[in-house]
Amino acid sequence: MNTYFGLFYLMIFIVISACGKVPTSEPKQPIPSFVGDFENGNVSGFHYLVVDTTKNTQIVIYPVRKGKYALKNTLNPTDYTNNGYRTELAIYNCAFYKSEVYYAFSFYVDSNYSDYAYSLICQWQDLPYYVQGEVWEPSPKLHGSPPPIALIYVNETLELKMNDSPSTNTKTFLVGEPLKIEKGKWYDVVAHMYWNDDNTAFQEIWINNKPMTPFNGVDYKYHYRNLYNRTGNYFKFGQYRGKDKTEHTNIIYFDEVKIGSTYNEVAP
Amino acid sequence: MRKLFLLCILASNFIHSQEQNSLKKNSVSVDFGSLRNRYIYPKTDINFTSSLIKSSAIRVSARLRSYGTLYFFSKTAYDVTPLVEYYFSKTEKPIYFSAGVGLDARIRLINDSRSTATSSLEPLVSLALHGNYKKVSYSLPLWTRWYINGISYTILPQINWRLNEKNALFVRYELNYLRISKNVSNEWSQDVFFGFKKNI
Numbered sequence: 001m002n003t004y005f006g007l008f009y010l011m012i013f014i015v016i017s018a019c020g021k022v023p024t025s026e027p028k029q030p031i032p033s034f035v036g037d038f039e040n041g042n043v044s045g046f047h048y049l050v051v052d053t054t055k056n057t058q059i060v061i062y063p064v065r066k067g068k069y070a071l072k073n074t075l076n077p078t079d080y081t082n083n084g085y086r087t088e089l090a091i092y093n094c095a096f097y098k099s100e101v102y103y104a105f106s107f108y109v110d111s112n113y114s115d116y117a118y119s120l121i122c123q124w125q126d127l128p129y130y131v132q133g134e135v136w137e138p139s140p141k142l143h144g145s146p147p148p149i150a151l152i153y154v155n156e157t158l159e160l161k162m163n164d165s166p167s168t169n170t171k172t173f174l175v176g177e178p179l180k181i182e183k184g185k186w187y188d189v190v191a192h193m194y195w196n197d198d199n200t201a202f203q204e205i206w207i208n209n210k211p212m213t214p215f216n217g218v219d220y221k222y223h224y225r226n227l228y229n230r231t232g233n234y235f236k237f238g239q240y241r242g243k244d245k246t247e248h249t250n251i252i253y254f255d256e257v258k259i260g261s262t263y264n265e266v267a268p
Numbered sequence: 269m270r271k272l273f274l275l276c277i278l279a280s281n282f283i284h285s286q287e288q289n290s291l292k293k294n295s296v297s298v299d300f301g302s303l304r305n306r307y308i309y310p311k312t313d314i315n316f317t318s319s320l321i322k323s324s325a326i327r328v329s330a331r332l333r334s335y336g337t338l339y340f341f342s343k344t345a346y347d348v349t350p351l352v353e354y355y356f357s358k359t360e361k362p363i364y365f366s367a368g369v370g371l372d373a374r375i376r377l378i379n380d381s382r383s384t385a386t387s388s389l390e391p392l393v394s395l396a397l398h399g400n401y402k403k404v405s406y407s408l409p410l411w412t413r414w415y416i417n418g419i420s421y422t423i424l425p426q427i428n429w430r431l432n433e434k435n436a437l438f439v440r441y442e443l444n445y446l447r448i449s450k451n452v453s454n455e456w457s458q459d460v461f462f463g464f465k466k467n468i
Contacts, residue, residue, distance in 0.1 A: 020388020
């Protein structure tokens with residue numbers, strides 16, 4: 001009889017002692033809409049990866065894509081922070097596992113921009129698998145690589161690049177054709193993403209309302225894994241040069257940064 | 269003839285293993301990993317396992333796992349896993365079984381607004397197959413953990429290579445299946461560990 005009581009109490013213990021969630025991400029978590037059009041005259045609402053917000057991220061009245069204000073993003077040769085030469089603004093919690101999201105922003109390369117080397121003007125950066133114990137900067141750091149997907153301004157063109165391996169920086173590849181970029185002109189970017197850690201994921205990108213991703217026979221969705229794990233990614237824009245110092249001070253203007261669930265919700 | 273030869277080796281191994289019954293010894297092990305699903309990520313374990321408690325076939329163990337380090341001390345994440353197991357044999361044999369219950373305490377100290385990791389405590393049931401030969405022993409536990417929104421199964425096959433009576437090297441593979449019941453989602457993950465075990 002005591003054995004049965006023991007088993008009964010054991011079962012009760014098992015049922016009530018489970019207090020946590022399965023350490024994997026729930027799919028299709030809702031993503032709130034975001035509008036960062038700088039019309040309030042400041043850069044609130046973003047997370048900063050910049051050396052000096054008063055110098056690297058200034059609000060200007062010219063040039064603007066829409067409304068009264070835009071962001072002037074300046075990267076100097078000495079602007080090194082968070083392990084890289086960068087001046088970036090980030091939006092967290094906007095690219096969850098198995099969510100479908102639209103992102104948009106407009107950019108304007110200053111006519112005095114003089115470098116030809118690469119600069120990431122936007123990226124969807126991976127994150128550690130927090131629920132499985134991971135963090136940034138493990139000791140020793142055993143992996144590190146470019147983000148799963150990024151838009152890169154290089155040699156006066158815009159490239160869409162993806163990365164196949166979270167462990168090396170030698171597995172990046174070009175998606176579609178590089179697009180010639182004229183300095184002193186606004187370009188509108190809209191990105192339609194489905195985030196997944198397998199090849200059901202897709203990316204579909206338009207520049208000035210024209211597809212940048214290649215035609216697949218049906219539409220312009222480029223199917224390729226865009227998550228390294230199920231934590232999801234986060235969105236950054238600005239200028240990022242990794243460990244490679246920029247030669248000159250470069251300026252790019254940004255406006256109409258938006259995140260939403262439809263094309264029309266985010267398109268400028 | 270070949271089968272007879274193998275049988276002789278097996279029998280001699282079994283006899284030998286009876287002589288140095290590690291079930292009657294406490295042991296401590298440390299191991300380092302790991303090769304995760306798509307990238308290498310450091311983890312370390314320290315494990316203590318008691319001998320069979322006198323006049324019973326019960327053994328207790330506790331594992332401390334630290335994440336993000338190969339140096340055992342982590343500022344961000346630990347798992348603590350105490351376990352009580354009943355052994356269906358008091359001596360080591362080529363095949364024997366154990367069953368046990370325990371807890372898996374996840375301690376998450378991550379301070380990052382992008383993180384959804386939280387500390388928690390889950391019950392754990394272990395069913396394991398063990399075996400012992402002259403130089404080699406193995407264990408094949410199946411751990412089941414219950415969560416408020418699902419369940420997970422982990423198999424942890426481990427092969428030990430005995431260096432001498434007290435010391436052994438081992439390799440362990442861990443394969444996890446995680447399942448969220450509502451809003452159904454499944455994930456497989458894997459890790460590999462290399463370690464050193466000492467009977468004390």
